[in-house]
Amino acid sequence: MTTTEITIARVYTMEGRDHLNRILDILHNEEKIKGLTVIRGIAGAGASGEIHTSSLLDLSLELPLIIEFYDEPLKVEKAIHELQSRLNLKHIVSWPARAHIHSIS
Template identity: 80%
Template sequence: MNTRDITIARVYALEGHDYLDRVLDILRNEEKITGITVMRGIAGMGASGEIHTSSLLDLSLELPLIIEFYDEPLKVEKAIHELQLKLDLKHIVSWPATAHIHTIS
């Protein structure tokens, strides 16, 4: 098994704010990022203190979205810069990690 250093980043957004398609387009087509996953939260709270949640009584398009991606550290830093520049995203976190790559012999 081989390992390599990567950076993982998460973009926090809300559904219905038209970010998802634009973020995916930048990461996939412009920055050629290796791995991207989108997760929909069932509840979340931001700096405003307002809770966004899903319930049968209140089906909202304001559910939290997490767009997570990883690649080589320099590619991730460039992608974060482009996302902030083009979309003015304010909630992005990143951290170093190690990818464990299984090679077939």
């Protein structure tokens, strides 16, 4: 097993803001980030304090999205800089982690 130092980052945004496809394009096609996952929330509250939820009676187009990605620390820092400068994203968090990779022999 090999252990590698990585950085994990999360972008918090909302549906309906035209960010998702642009973020995916930057991370996948331009920055070639190794790991990338999009998580759709069922409820969340933003800076406004308003709760957005997905109920059968209230199908909101403003549900929370989390775009999580990881790679080598310098690649993640560069990707965060690109996202912030090009899309003016305000809610990105990151932290160091270790990836444990099991090689198949």
